[in-house]
Amino acid sequence: MIKSKIFFSFIAIEIIVIAFLYTDANHTIAARNAEVQSKRELVRKLSLTDFAVFTEARYTRHPSQADTFSAFQDFPSSMDHFPAGSIVGPQRGNN
Amino acid sequence: MILHPGALALITGAVLCFSMTAYAVVLALKIIWHWDISSSSELQLALERRTYLISTVMNYVMGFEILSLFLYVYTLDSIHVLFVGAMCATGSLNANPIGWYVLYTRIAIFFLSATWIAINYLDGQAEDYPLVKLKYKFLLFIAPMIFLDGYLEIKYFAGLKPDVITSCCGSLFSDESKKVAGSLAGLPIKPMMYVFYCAAATLAALSALSMKVKASIVKYLTSFASILFFPIAIASTISFISIYYYELPTHHCPFDILQGTYNYVGYPLFVSLFGGSFFPVASGVAELFGSVPSLREPVGKAQKRWYVVSIILIAIFVGFSSWPIVFSGFTPF
Amino acid sequence: MFIYSIIVATLTSLLFLTQSLKKEAMDVFIEAPELIVQRMSAGRHDLIPVGYAEKILSIPGVSSVEPRYWGYYYDNLTGGNYTLIARNIDALHMVKGTLPKGPGECAIGKGVADVRLTDLNDVLFLSINPQQKVSLKVVGIFTADSAILTNDLVVMDKNDLVNFFALPKDMATDLIVHVSNASEVPTIAMKIRRDYPDTRPITRSEIVRTYENVFNWRGGMALTMFIGPLLAFAIFAWDKATGMSAGERQEIGILKAIGWETTDVLKLKFWEGMAISLTSFLTGSILAYIHVFYFGAALFAPVLKGWSVLFPPFNPIPYIDLYQIFVIFFLTVIPYLASTIIPSWKAAVTDPDTVMRS
Incomplete structure (x- = not known):
C-alpha cells in the first residue's frame, strides 16, 4: 500500500x-x-534570410542562400570539415 | 529520404511491430501444428503457456498500430511544410502516393487486429480454448498485412523528396477534381446529411435490437450495417462535417480537423467512428462462434456489452459531427 | 528508472530545442524578402550586375527591385566571421542607439560588440589588406534578445561596404524582388530564370522550408545517433526485467498460488511497466523543459557551436507541441514495453511451486 x-x-x-x-x-x-x-x-x-547561429562557414551561416553542393564548394571533393556541417543538413534547391 | 523525428519514430514502431509479429507467427505455426487439447504432454503444456505470450505480443502490436495510425496522420500533417503547394496531410500523401496505401493498410490492420483481439478475448473466456487453431490461422492472415504496412511505410518515407510540388487538399478534395476524393466532396450536402443521419440511426437501432432479439440474422445485419456505415461516415466527413468545422464551403479535407486550430476535434471524431463501427462487427464475428457450447455464455455477455459501447460511441460521433452544424452560424446553403 | 528518465530528458530536450527554433524561424522569416535573385557563375554564388534589375522590373507583377550588398568578413583579431550588410533604414526596435545614417557609421550585433570589446561611440576598425580598410563609428548595438538574428552583423553604409570589399562598379551581391501578389512568386521566379539563365531565384517559401528542413534534419540526425543508446537501453530493460530478484519471483509465486491467472500476472506486469514508463516519462519531460527553456540547452551548446567563434546564446521561446511529446513517447516507451514482454511472460508462466521451493 x-x-x-x-x-x-x-x-x-x-x-x-x-x-x-x-x-x-x-x-x-x-x-x-x-x-x-x-x-x-x-x-x-x-532583409535578413537566416539565423546567425553557425558563423563558421558561409553555407552554415546562410543555409538558405548557399550553393546546392555546398559541401564541396571550396574545391572539387573537398570534404565538409566544419563541425556544424554535420548538423546543418544538405539542401535540395529547385535548380 | 527525409530525417524527420516523427518519421524515425514511425519507422522504429514499424520495425518493432514487424519483428514482434514475426516472432508471434513462428510461435503460432508451432501451435497450429502441435496443438492437442486432450493431450497432457510436456509439449502441450508449453504450448498452452505460449498462447499467453502470443496474446500479449499481439495486444501490444495492436496497441502500437493504433498509436502509429494517429502518429502517422500527425506526422503527415507536420511535414507538409516541406512540400511546395502542400497545405495539410493530403499534400504530404500526394508527394509520394505510396502514403495512401499505408493509410489504407493501417485502417485495415486496425479492424483485423481488433477482431483478432475480440476472438482472443472470447477464447480466453472458455475453459477448453475452442478457437485456438482458428485464431492462429487468422493471425497468419493478418501478419502479411503488418509486414506489408511496415514495408510500405518505410518506402514512403524513403521516397519522399522535399520540394516536390504536390497538389494540396484544396485541389484534391474540391468539387472539380476527377478523382474519387473529389466525387466524395462533390456529393450534395443536404441528401448526404439525410443519408448520414439515417445510417447512424439505423445502426444504433439495429444495435439496440440485437441486444433484445436472439436471432443471429439481426446480429449479422447489424455487422453489415456497421460495415456500410464506416464508408458513409468517412464520405460525410469529407462532404459536409469538415466544411462546417472549417466554415468554408470549399474546404473538404478530412485531415485538417486533426490540427490544433480546430481544437484537435478530429481525434474524438475519428476514435469514436472507428470504435463505433468496429464493435458491431466484432459482435457479428462473435455470433459465428455462438454455437460452440463452451462459448455460448461469454459470447452473449460480450455482445451485450459491445452493443452498448457501440451505441455510445456512435452517439459521440454523431454529437461531434452535429455540433458545428447546430451551433455555428455557418450555413453553406 | 533513472536511466530511463535521462534518456527521455535527452531526447525531449533535443526535440524541444529544434521545435522551438523551427517555430521561431517560421514566425520570423515570413517577413523575409519574397524573392532573392542570385547570379551563379561556375556553380558558385557570384556578384550580380545591377542592370539585371531593369528587365526584372518589367516582368508583370514585380513591384520593385533593389540590389542588396552584403558579404563576409573574417576578423584576424578574434578569429570570428562577421556578416557585413549595407542597408539604409531609419529605426528599429531591437537596437540600442541608432542605425547608420551615412558613411563612417555602423550598427553591430551583440556578439561582435562582445568579442571586439566595443561599446557605443567606439570605433570599429576592419581591414582586409592595406588598401581595403575602414573605420566606423559604432552608433548602434543590436539588443541581446535579437542575437539569434543579429549576433554577427555589422550594418553599414552602402558606399563604405562597396569600397571596403572593392566591389566592381554596378555589381551587387544579390537582388531583392518585391512582388505585389504573393501567389505569383513562383511564376515570376520562373520568368527570371528564363530571362537570365545564370541566375538562381530563392523564394521566401524556400527559405522557410530550408529552416523546416534544417531543423528536422538536425533533430533526425541526433535521434539517429541515439538509436545506439536506445538499443542499449532496450537491452538493459530486457535484462532488468529478466533478472528478477528472488523476492519478486516469490511474490509472483504467491500470487499464483492464491489463485491469480497467468493473464492477471501479465496485466500486473503491464501496469508495472506503464507505471515505470509514466514516471520516467514525466520526470524526463520536466528535466528537458528546465534544461532547454530555463538553461538555454546549456548541455547541447558545445556540440551545436562547432568552430563558430560568434555563437548567440540560446533563449528559446517555449513553443511546446503535443506532437513532440507523442514522438518521444513512441521512441522511448514503446521500445521499453516491447522489450519487457518476453521477460514478463516468463515471469508470469512460472509454476508457483517451483518458485516457492527454490
Whole structure:
C-alpha cells in the first residue's frame, strides 16, 4: 500500500509541475510576443534570410542562400570539415 | 529520404511491430501444428503457456498500430511544410502516393487486429480454448498485412523528396477534381446529411435490437450495417462535417480537423467512428462462434456489452459531427 | 528508472530545442524578402550586375527591385566571421542607439560588440589588406534578445561596404524582388530564370522550408545517433526485467498460488511497466523543459557551436507541441514495453511451486 501511495503522490507532484510549466510556457510565449514582432521588423527591414547561429562557414551561416553542393564548394571533393556541417543538413534547391 | 523525428519514430514502431509479429507467427505455426487439447504432454503444456505470450505480443502490436495510425496522420500533417503547394496531410500523401496505401493498410490492420483481439478475448473466456487453431490461422492472415504496412511505410518515407510540388487538399478534395476524393466532396450536402443521419440511426437501432432479439440474422445485419456505415461516415466527413468545422464551403479535407486550430476535434471524431463501427462487427464475428457450447455464455455477455459501447460511441460521433452544424452560424446553403 | 528518465530528458530536450527554433524561424522569416535573385557563375554564388534589375522590373507583377550588398568578413583579431550588410533604414526596435545614417557609421550585433570589446561611440576598425580598410563609428548595438538574428552583423553604409570589399562598379551581391501578389512568386521566379539563365531565384517559401528542413534534419540526425543508446537501453530493460530478484519471483509465486491467472500476472506486469514508463516519462519531460527553456540547452551548446567563434546564446521561446511529446513517447516507451514482454511472460508462466521451493 505504502509504495502505491508514494507512486501516486509522485505522479501527482509531477503533474502539478507539468501544469505549472505549461502555464509558464504559455505565459512566456505571450510575454515574448512583442520580441517576435520586433524580430519580424528586423527581418523585414534588414532583409535578413537566416539565423546567425553557425558563423563558421558561409553555407552554415546562410543555409538558405548557399550553393546546392555546398559541401564541396571550396574545391572539387573537398570534404565538409566544419563541425556544424554535420548538423546543418544538405539542401535540395529547385535548380 | 527525409530525417524527420516523427518519421524515425514511425519507422522504429514499424520495425518493432514487424519483428514482434514475426516472432508471434513462428510461435503460432508451432501451435497450429502441435496443438492437442486432450493431450497432457510436456509439449502441450508449453504450448498452452505460449498462447499467453502470443496474446500479449499481439495486444501490444495492436496497441502500437493504433498509436502509429494517429502518429502517422500527425506526422503527415507536420511535414507538409516541406512540400511546395502542400497545405495539410493530403499534400504530404500526394508527394509520394505510396502514403495512401499505408493509410489504407493501417485502417485495415486496425479492424483485423481488433477482431483478432475480440476472438482472443472470447477464447480466453472458455475453459477448453475452442478457437485456438482458428485464431492462429487468422493471425497468419493478418501478419502479411503488418509486414506489408511496415514495408510500405518505410518506402514512403524513403521516397519522399522535399520540394516536390504536390497538389494540396484544396485541389484534391474540391468539387472539380476527377478523382474519387473529389466525387466524395462533390456529393450534395443536404441528401448526404439525410443519408448520414439515417445510417447512424439505423445502426444504433439495429444495435439496440440485437441486444433484445436472439436471432443471429439481426446480429449479422447489424455487422453489415456497421460495415456500410464506416464508408458513409468517412464520405460525410469529407462532404459536409469538415466544411462546417472549417466554415468554408470549399474546404473538404478530412485531415485538417486533426490540427490544433480546430481544437484537435478530429481525434474524438475519428476514435469514436472507428470504435463505433468496429464493435458491431466484432459482435457479428462473435455470433459465428455462438454455437460452440463452451462459448455460448461469454459470447452473449460480450455482445451485450459491445452493443452498448457501440451505441455510445456512435452517439459521440454523431454529437461531434452535429455540433458545428447546430451551433455555428455557418450555413453553406 | 533513472536511466530511463535521462534518456527521455535527452531526447525531449533535443526535440524541444529544434521545435522551438523551427517555430521561431517560421514566425520570423515570413517577413523575409519574397524573392532573392542570385547570379551563379561556375556553380558558385557570384556578384550580380545591377542592370539585371531593369528587365526584372518589367516582368508583370514585380513591384520593385533593389540590389542588396552584403558579404563576409573574417576578423584576424578574434578569429570570428562577421556578416557585413549595407542597408539604409531609419529605426528599429531591437537596437540600442541608432542605425547608420551615412558613411563612417555602423550598427553591430551583440556578439561582435562582445568579442571586439566595443561599446557605443567606439570605433570599429576592419581591414582586409592595406588598401581595403575602414573605420566606423559604432552608433548602434543590436539588443541581446535579437542575437539569434543579429549576433554577427555589422550594418553599414552602402558606399563604405562597396569600397571596403572593392566591389566592381554596378555589381551587387544579390537582388531583392518585391512582388505585389504573393501567389505569383513562383511564376515570376520562373520568368527570371528564363530571362537570365545564370541566375538562381530563392523564394521566401524556400527559405522557410530550408529552416523546416534544417531543423528536422538536425533533430533526425541526433535521434539517429541515439538509436545506439536506445538499443542499449532496450537491452538493459530486457535484462532488468529478466533478472528478477528472488523476492519478486516469490511474490509472483504467491500470487499464483492464491489463485491469480497467468493473464492477471501479465496485466500486473503491464501496469508495472506503464507505471515505470509514466514516471520516467514525466520526470524526463520536466528535466528537458528546465534544461532547454530555463538553461538555454546549456548541455547541447558545445556540440551545436562547432568552430563558430560568434555563437548567440540560446533563449528559446517555449513553443511546446503535443506532437513532440507523442514522438518521444513512441521512441522511448514503446521500445521499453516491447522489450519487457518476453521477460514478463516468463515471469508470469512460472509454476508457483517451483518458485516457492527454490
